[in-house]
Amino acid sequence: MTVLTTPDSAASSDAASQETKGTKGGAGALVRKIRTGAPVVPFLVYVILVLGVPTVVIALYAFKSNSGQFTLQNIHTILAAHTKQNPTGGQYRAGFENSLKLAVVTAVVPGILGTIIAYAISTSEHPAFKRIVAATSGVLAQFGGVNLAFMFIATLAATNGLVTKWLGAIGLDPWNHGFSLYKFWGVALVYMYFQIPLMVLIITPAFAGLRPAWREAAEGLGASRWRFWRHVGIPVLTPAILGSMFLLFGSGFSAYATAEALTGGTISITPIQIGAILQGNVIAGEQNVAYALAFAMIVILLVSVVVYVLLRRRTSRWLL
Amino acid sequence: MASLELGQDIADPLRIDAPYEADAPLNKHRRRFRWGRGAILIITAAYFVVPFYAGMEYSLQRPTGGFSLTPLSQIGSAPGFVSALWLSTQLAVITMLVVMALMVPTVIYVHLRLPRFRRVMEVITIFPIIIPPIAYSVGVLEAAPQWLRNSQYLLAIVYVILAMPYVYRSLDSGLGALDVKTLVEASRSLGSSWLMTIWRVLVPNLRAALMSASVLTLALVFGEFTIANVDNWQTIPVWIYLAPTDNPRINTLVAMIALLATAVVLILIVSLDRSQSRNSRRSR
Numbered sequence: 001m002t003v004l005t006t007p008d009s010a011a012s013s014d015a016a017s018q019e020t021k022g023t024k025g026g027a028g029a030l031v032r033k034i035r036t037g038a039p040v041v042p043f044l045v046y047v048i049l050v051l052g053v054p055t056v057v058i059a060l061y062a063f064k065s066n067s068g069q070f071t072l073q074n075i076h077t078i079l080a081a082h083t084k085q086n087p088t089g090g091q092y093r094a095g096f097e098n099s100l101k102l103a104v105v106t107a108v109v110p111g112i113l114g115t116i117i118a119y120a121i122s123t124s125e126h127p128a129f130k131r132i133v134a135a136t137s138g139v140l141a142q143f144g145g146v147n148l149a150f151m152f153i154a155t156l157a158a159t160n161g162l163v164t165k166w167l168g169a170i171g172l173d174p175w176n177h178g179f180s181l182y183k184f185w186g187v188a189l190v191y192m193y194f195q196i197p198l199m200v201l202i203i204t205p206a207f208a209g210l211r212p213a214w215r216e217a218a219e220g221l222g223a224s225r226w227r228f229w230r231h232v233g234i235p236v237l238t239p240a241i242l243g244s245m246f247l248l249f250g251s252g253f254s255a256y257a258t259a260e261a262l263t264g265g266t267i268s269i270t271p272i273q274i275g276a277i278l279q280g281n282v283i284a285g286e287q288n289v290a291y292a293l294a295f296a297m298i299v300i301l302l303v304s305v306v307v308y309v310l311l312r313r314r315t316s317r318w319l320l
Numbered sequence: 321m322a323s324l325e326l327g328q329d330i331a332d333p334l335r336i337d338a339p340y341e342a343d344a345p346l347n348k349h350r351r352r353f354r355w356g357r358g359a360i361l362i363i364t365a366a367y368f369v370v371p372f373y374a375g376m377e378y379s380l381q382r383p384t385g386g387f388s389l390t391p392l393s394q395i396g397s398a399p400g401f402v403s404a405l406w407l408s409t410q411l412a413v414i415t416m417l418v419v420m421a422l423m424v425p426t427v428i429y430v431h432l433r434l435p436r437f438r439r440v441m442e443v444i445t446i447f448p449i450i451i452p453p454i455a456y457s458v459g460v461l462e463a464a465p466q467w468l469r470n471s472q473y474l475l476a477i478v479y480v481i482l483a484m485p486y487v488y489r490s491l492d493s494g495l496g497a498l499d500v501k502t503l504v505e506a507s508r509s510l511g512s513s514w515l516m517t518i519w520r521v522l523v524p525n526l527r528a529a530l531m532s533a534s535v536l537t538l539a540l541v542f543g544e545f546t547i548a549n550v551d552n553w554q555t556i557p558v559w560i561y562l563a564p565t566d567n568p569r570i571n572t573l574v575a576m577i578a579l580l581a582t583a584v585v586l587i588l589i590v591s592l593d594r595s596q597s598r599n600s601r602r603s604r
Contacts, residue, residue, distance in 0.1 A: 040437060043426040047444055051481050054459025055451065061462065117364060120357045135590060139583045140368060145545045146557045147582075150575035154378035155371040162374035193368070254452030257545035261561050271454040278461060278550040291462075294455035305450050 058298065061291035074292035092273060092293060099269040102184065103253035106191040111245040113192075114199025115237075121200070122207035134204065140197035145257035152190045152262065156181045182263045190258055195248050202247060206240035206315065243311030246304045254301060270297060372579075379573035391573050398570045404559035407472060411555065412541040414476040416534050419483045424530070427491045428522055431500055438492075445488040448481050453546040461551065472553050479541050486536040494529025498522075532589040539585045543578070 065071040082090025121133050155163050158175045167173055180186050210233060218228040256271035265272050270293055277290040382388045395401060430437045448456075460478055461469065468474045503525065507517040523530065545557040554562065556578070560571050 036433065039429045040426055040434065043422055043441075046422055046480070047484075050460075050477055051444075051447060051456075054456060054463045055447075056459075057463045058455065058459040113364070116360060120361060123357075135587065136368075138590065139586045142539075142582055142586060143579060145543060146561045147543075147575040147578045150560065150572045151371050151375035151579065154572055155374035162377060163370060193371070196364070197368075250450070254454070256452070256454040257549075257557070260549065261545070271452065274454050274458060275546075275550050278458065279552070290458050294458040297452055297455045298450075301450050301452060 055298075058291050058294045061288055062295035064288055064291075066287060074288050075296075077286060077289050078292045078296060091268060092270075092289065095268045095270045095273045095293075096296070098184065098267070099253055099271070102188060102191070102269060103249045105188050106195050106252035107245045107248040109188075110192050110195035110199050111241065111248055114196050114244075115203055115241055117196070117200050118203045118207050121204060122210075133200070137197035137200040137204075141194055141201050144194045144255065146261040148190060148193060149258050149261035152181065152186075152193070156186070156189075182266060184267070187259050187262060187267055190262060191252050191255065195252060198251060199244055199248060202244045203240060206237055210236065239311045239314040243308045243315060246308040246311065250301050250304045250308075253304075254297065372576075375572055375576045375579075379569045379576055391567075391569060394567065395570060395574060398563065398567075400554060400559055400563050401574070404554045404556050404563075407553065408542050408556045411472070411476045411479060412538050414473065415479040415483060415541050416537050418476065419480045419487050419537060420530070420534070422480065423484065423487045423491060423533075424523070424526075425518060427488065427495065428500070428518060431492075431495045432504060441488060445485040449485050453482070453544075454550070457547045457550050460547070475544075475548055475551065475553060475555070476541075478547055479537075479544060482544065483537040483540050486540070487533040490529045490533040490536070491526065494526045498525055528592050532592050535585050535589055539582055543582065 062074055063070055063072065065073060077089065078092040078096070080086050080089045081093055117133070121130050124130055153161070155161050156174070157164065158181075159165075159168075161181075164173060164175065181189075214232050214236075215228055218232055223231070254271065256275060259267055259269060259272055260275060263272075265276060274290055274293050274297075277287075277293075282289075377387075380387045380389065380391060427441070430441060456478075460474070464474055468477070500522070503521050504517055507521045508514075512520065542556055544555070545561070548555040548558050549561070556574070560575050560578070563571060
């Protein structure tokens with residue numbers, strides 16, 4: 001509620017002027033202030049109860065032992081490495097490492113491919129082509145979860161997948177060359193199905209912001225294409241591309257449904273581990289580990305969003 | 321223009337030749353790049369089209385070869401499908417009613433009387449997107465009281481939060497395209513109550529925004545897997561994943577239908593948006 005009382009020079013509604021008048025008036029002003037704020041109360045109460053409370057619960061329970069005392073044990077458990085002294089532990093740390101690796105791979109590769117596609121769109125002279133690619137990206141970026149997993153099982157399952165059969169016919173069955181749809185690279189391949197369109201969607205506006213005047217100026221000064229990209233295009237676009245990659249990182253890091261449905265919960269990444277604990281597969285004495293895992297995930301995502309916002313601010317200096 | 325022609329009249333040989341020389345390698349470059357671009361686009365298109373075809377083929381192919389639509393008629397009799405569909409439908413309706421009842425009056429009021437609160441709403445409605453559903457479900461399952469914990473309607477309560485970002489954004493942009501103040505003042509000065517103003521004046525004007533908000537909510541509820549799965553309720557996505565059918569192709573078929581439905585819904589929303597912005601431009 002503090003937000004309601006901070007003076008804001010930009011606001012010019014009658015509600016605002018009522019409030020500024022009211023600050024001198026004591027009790028009457030308070031009543032008026034409450035009245036002005038009242039209609040948003042149901043929304044706030046709902047958000048606090050259903051979103052706020054669970055989030056606070058995660059943060060508190062992450063530092064709580066099973067007997068209810070403050071502890072760092074949960075954090076220790078999820079960060080502990082698998083060593084000789086700790087032969088039964090380390091699976092959560094491994095889960096984080098796999099999750100981070102998966103998120104980085106499915107941010108960087110689709111990030112680069114998406115940028116190339118967006119560049120191809122931006123230089124295309126056919127408006128219909130541009131519109132089709134933009135619309136398709138919008139649709140495909142929303143694909144995911146169980147449906148996408150089943151589609152890829154039909155495509156690349158061992159022996160029976162359509163593409164497995166095609167490649168098998170020319171002697172290149174990927175399953176004979178170390179590929180498994182249900183392991184790291186298989187999951188990464190499926191994630192890219194929604195990550196590439198997502199990248200195209202968020203990076204296309206940056207290319208549109210690249211002004212033709214800069215290209216003309218560079219050419220007028222005798223720069224080659226390469227030098228234009230080396231000294232103008234790429235530096236101007238880099239914050240936008242990096243920022244978008246952080247967004248992709250977040251989307252790959254938090255995905256649960258696709259990996260669960262694809263691997264039947266066998267891949268050890270953090271979201272799957274949390275799901276397993278919630279469904280009752282808990283080692284005795286580690287019930288609160290789920291909170292620590294969830295807490296760590298939220299922290300990592302908040303950091304990546306902050307980086308994204310900062311990079312976006314940097315981007316808007318030149319583009320958009 | 322005149323000055324340019326004059327300049328060329330000076331007949332500087334360097335100037336005349338320069339564009340010619342610059343053009344030739346540029347063209348060659350362009351042509352080579354076109355090939356590269358074509359190859360990239362074809363490979364990408366294959367990556368996106370082939371799995372879709374594979375899913376369709378797998379679910380609709382007859383054992384004897386060729387396609388048939390009979391699997392479509394078997395969906396209804398697949399064990400558990402109807403109850404999963406019923407559960408998802410109930411959840412979608414409840415979620416939609418609650419999120420609209422909560423958001424429509426609030427967003428309208430904030431637009432009219434409390435513009436400073438818009439920032440707060442923007443920030444609040446970003447969190448459901450940032451917090452991963454799997455992490456969020458950990459907190460929800462602990463924080464919910466036991467009686468709610470045992471109810472499938474807990475999912476609807478949670479889906480309202482997940483739908484908020486989309487509903488807020490479409491309502492906010494819908495209201496931004498209207499002259500809300502004038503509409504409300506006109507309606508109020510003609511003697512109608514606040515509720516009447518919202519219901520008879522603003523809602524009809526926000527039809528497109530409300531439409532896209534509800535369609536997005538619908539798609540969200542029918543597609544949400546994470547929280548339903550860890551809370552052990554068989555909604556449609558959970559059914560696709562877990563249902564033991566004697567014919568596994570049925571699950572893939574339902575998954576493909578769901579993907580197609582997602583595509584149709586999104587295209588619908590885009591065209592709704594477009595027609596809305598066209599209408600508002602015409603009315604100005």
